[in-house]
Amino acid sequence: xxxxxxxxxxxxxxxxxxxxxxxxxxxxxxxxxxxxxxxxxxxxxxxxxxxxxxxxxxxxxxxxxxxxxxxxxxxxxxxxxxxxxxxxxxxxxxxxxxxxxxxxxxxxxxxxxxxxxxxxxxxxxxxxxxxxxxxxxxxxxxxxxxxxxxxxxxxxxxxxxxxxxxxxxxxxxxxxxxxxxxxxxxxxxxxxxxxxxxxxxxxxxxxxxxxxxxxxxxxxxxxxxxxxxxxxxxxxxxxxxxxxxxxxxxxxxxxxxxxxxxxxxxxxxxxxxxxxxxxxxxxxxxxxxxxxxxxxxxxxxxxxxxxxxxxxxxxxxxxxxxxxxxxxxxxxxxxxxxxxxxxxxxxxxxxxxxxxxxxxxxxxxxxxxxxxxxxxxxxxxxxxxxxxxxxxxxxxxxxxxxxxxxxxxxxxxxxxxxxxxxxxxxxxxxxxxxxxxxxxxxxxxxxxxxxxxxxxxxxxxxxxxxxxxxxxxxxxxxxxxxxxxxxxxxxxx
Numbered sequence: 049x050x051x052x053x054x055x056x057x058x059x060x061x062x063x064x065x066x067x068x069x070x071x072x073x074x075x076x077x078x079x080x081x082x083x084x085x086x087x088x089x090x091x092x093x094x095x096x097x098x099x100x101x102x103x104x105x106x107x108x109x110x111x112x113x114x115x116x117x118x119x120x121x122x123x124x125x126x127x128x129x130x131x132x133x134x135x136x137x138x139x140x141x142x143x144x145x146x147x148x149x150x151x152x153x154x155x156x157x158x159x160x161x162x163x164x165x166x167x168x169x170x171x172x173x174x175x176x177x178x179x180x181x182x183x184x185x186x187x188x189x190x191x192x193x194x195x196x197x198x199x200x201x202x203x204x205x206x207x208x209x210x211x212x213x214x215x216x217x218x219x220x221x222x223x224x225x226x227x228x229x230x231x232x233x234x235x236x237x238x239x240x241x242x243x244x245x246x247x248x249x250x251x252x253x254x255x256x257x258x259x260x261x262x263x264x265x266x267x268x269x270x271x272x273x274x275x276x277x278x279x280x281x282x283x284x285x286x287x288x289x290x291x292x293x294x295x296x297x298x299x300x301x302x303x304x305x306x307x308x309x310x311x312x313x314x315x316x317x318x319x320x321x322x323x324x325x326x327x328x329x330x331x332x333x334x335x336x337x338x339x340x341x342x343x344x345x346x347x348x349x350x351x352x353x354x355x356x357x358x359x360x361x362x363x364x365x366x367x368x369x370x371x372x373x374x375x376x377x378x379x380x381x382x383x384x385x386x387x388x389x390x391x392x393x394x395x396x397x398x399x400x401x402x403x404x405x406x407x408x409x410x411x412x413x414x415x416x417x418x419x420x421x422x423x424x425x426x427x428x429x430x431x432x433x434x435x436x437x438x439x440x441x442x443x444x445x446x447x448x449x450x451x452x453x454x455x456x457x458x459x460x461x462x463x464x465x466x467x468x469x470x471x472x473x474x475x476x477x478x479x480x481x482x483x484x485x486x487x488x489x490x491x492x493x494x495x496x497x498x499x500x501x502x503x504x505x506x507x508x509x510x511x512x513x514x515x516x517x518x519x520x521x522x523x524x525x526x527x528x529x530x531x532x533x534x535x536x537x538x539x540x541x
Contacts, residue, residue: 051081056091063098075102084110089123093130100137108137109418116150117415128159136165141450142405143416144169160189164199167206174340176206197227201238209344213246234274237266241277253285276303280311284318293319307448309399313341320349330357334464335397357464359394360456365441368463369394374439382435383501384473385410389432391470393445393454394462400451409470474513477502481520482533490523490530 053059066075079099084107087095092111099108112134115126126134131154139147148169154162167182183203187196200223207216220243227235244259260278267274283299300315316332333345334357358366367374369391372381381387392401392409407414407421410428414421429445429452436443442457456462477500484499485491497507511531514520523530 051078052083052086056088056095060091060094060098063102067098067101072102076104079104079107082107087111089115093127093133096133096137100133100140105137105140106418109134109141109416112137113418117417128154128162132159132161132165136161136168138404138416139165139169139172141416142402143408144172144405145408145412146416156185156189160186160191161195163189164191164195167199167202171202171206174209174338174344176209176340180206180210193226193230194232197223197230197232197235200226201235201242204239204242208242208245211249213249217243217246233266237263237274240266241274241281244281248281248285253289256281256285271306273308276306276308276311280314283315287318287322291322293322296322313398317345317348324349324351326351326354330354331397334359334466337395353466356466358461359397359464360443360461361458362461364459364461366461366463367441369468370463370465384476385428386432386435388470388473389428390454390462391468393452394464395468400448400453402451406452412470474510477510478514478519485533488532490532492530496531 063075063078066072075098079095079102082095092115096108096111099105099111112130115122115130116134131150135147135150135154138144138150148166151162151166151169156162163182163186167179167186170176170179170182180203183199183206186199187203191199200219204216204220204223207213207219220239224236224239224243227233227239240259240263244256244263247253247255247259260281263274263278267278269275279302280299283295286295287293296315296319300312300319303309303311303315313332313336316328320329320332329349329351330353333342333353336342336345365374367381367390372387374380381390388410389406392406395401403422403425404416406425407416410425411421433445436445442460443462444455444457446453446455480500481491481496493504493507493511496502496511497504500507500510502510511520511522515522519534520531521534523532
C-alpha cells in the first residue's frame with residue numbers, strides 16, 4: 049500500500065530527524081512506499097534529497113526527471129536547486145559527465161551547492177586539483193557553517209591527494225577547532241583520520257598513530273566506512289614498520305568482504321611498494337581507468353607497465369579488445385554495441401560499473417532517463433552474455449546491487465591495450481560504409497540499413513551526424529534520398 053502524505057513539511061522534518069539519529073531503515077521503508085506521482089512540485093526537491101540521503105537514487109531521479117528532462121510544459125522552468133539535486137543524484141549513479149554539464153549551467157550565486165557538487169564530481173574522477181578549486185570557491189560563499197565544514201573536510205582530502213601537505217595540515221587544524229565548537233563529532237573524526245596521513249607520508253608513524261587513536265575515540269570499533277579507513281592506515285603503518293605486506297593483505301581481504309573497491313586498489317598499491325611484482329603492477333595500472341590515478345601509481349612505483357595485458361588466462365582462446373577479433377576461429381565481436389560493452393566492462397578491474405556509468409559510455413550523446421536507460425543497458429548486457437555463451441567463452445557478467453562486473457574464466461583471455469579509448473559508434477559505422485562504397489557511388493537508406501544492421505531511425509541519426517561532419521553528402525528527399533561518401537573531406541582517413 050502506497051503512503052499518502054498530507055503535510056509534507058512535517059514529513060520532511062520527521063525524516064530528517066530519523067536520518068540524523070541513525071534510524072535510516074524506517075526512512076527507506078517510508079520513502080519506498082511513497083506515491084511519487086502525487087508529490088507536489090513544491091516539495092519534490094526536498095523529498096528527492098531525502099531519497100538521496102537514504103540511498104534511494106532511483107526514486108529521487110524519478111521525482112525530478114519530469115522537471116529537468118520532461119517534455120511537458122511546466123508552469124516555471126527548473127530552479128537552480130532542482131537542477132543541482134538532479135545532478136548530484138546522477139553523479140551518485142555514475143553519470144558524472146551529464147551531472148557536470150548540468151552543474152556548469154547553474155548560477156552558483158543562487159545555488160551555492162553547485163560548486164560543492166562539482167567538486168564531488170571531480171573527486172569521483174580522481175581529479176583532485178580541479179575539485180580543490182570548487183571547494184575553495186564554495187568556502188567563499190554564504191553557505192551555512194555545517195555545509196562549509198563538509199567542504200573543508202573534502203578540500204583537505206584533495207590537498208592530501210595532491211601532496212599539498214602543509215596546506216592540508218593548516219586547514220585540518222582550523223577545521224577541528226570549528227567542528228568542535230559546532231559539536232560536529234563525525235567531522236572531527238574525519239579530520240583526525242585525514243590528518244594522520246600527513247605524518248604517515250613523512251614517515252612519522254608515532255604521530256600518525258596519535259591522530260588515528262583520536263579518530264578511533266570518535267568512531268569506536270564498529271564496521272563503519274570511517275572505521276575501515278582507520279584500519280587501512282593502521283595496516284599500512286604496521287606493514288611499513290615490519291617491511292612485511294601481510295597486514296595489508298589482511299586489510300585487503302576485509303575491504304573485499306565489505307565491497308569497498310577503492311580500498312582494495314589502495315591495498316594493492318601499498319603492497320607493491322613493499323614487494324614489487326610486474327604482473328601485479330600491470331593488473332593495478334591496466335585495471336585503473338583514470339590518468340590521474342595512473343600518474344599517482346607511477347609516482348609511487350617508478351616502473352613501466354607492459355605493452356598490453358591479458359585479463360584472464362594467457363595462451364588460450366583470446367579476444368583482442370582493440371580489434372574486436374577472436375584469435376581462435378578468426379571470428380569477431382558481432383556489432384559495435386557488444387564491443388562497447390566489453391570495452392566498458394574491462395576499464396576497471398576493481399570497481400564494478402554502475403548502470404549510470406555504463407549508459408554514459410554506451411550512449412555518450414544521450415541523457416540518462418531513469419525509466420528507459422536502465423532497460424536499454426540491461427538489454428545490451430543480455431546480448432553480450434548470449435554472445436559469450438554461443439561462442440563458448442568462459443566469462444560471465446555478474447550483477448550486484450545495480451552494478452556489473454565481468455569475470456573471465458580459466459580458459460579465456462581478453463588482450464587489452466594500455467590505452468582503451470571509447471569505441472565510437474558513428475566513426476565505426478562510417479568506416480564500414482567507406483569500405484563498401486567508393487566515390488562517387490550513391491546508396492539508399494535501405495542499402496545502408498542492411499549493411500550496418502540499423503533501423504531506419506538509427507540510420508537517420510547517424511546520417512545527420514555524418515553530413516554535419518562533412519563525411520557523406522545527401523541527395524534528394526523522401527524515398528528518393530541517396531547518400532555518397534565524400535572521400536576528399538573525410539576526417540576518418
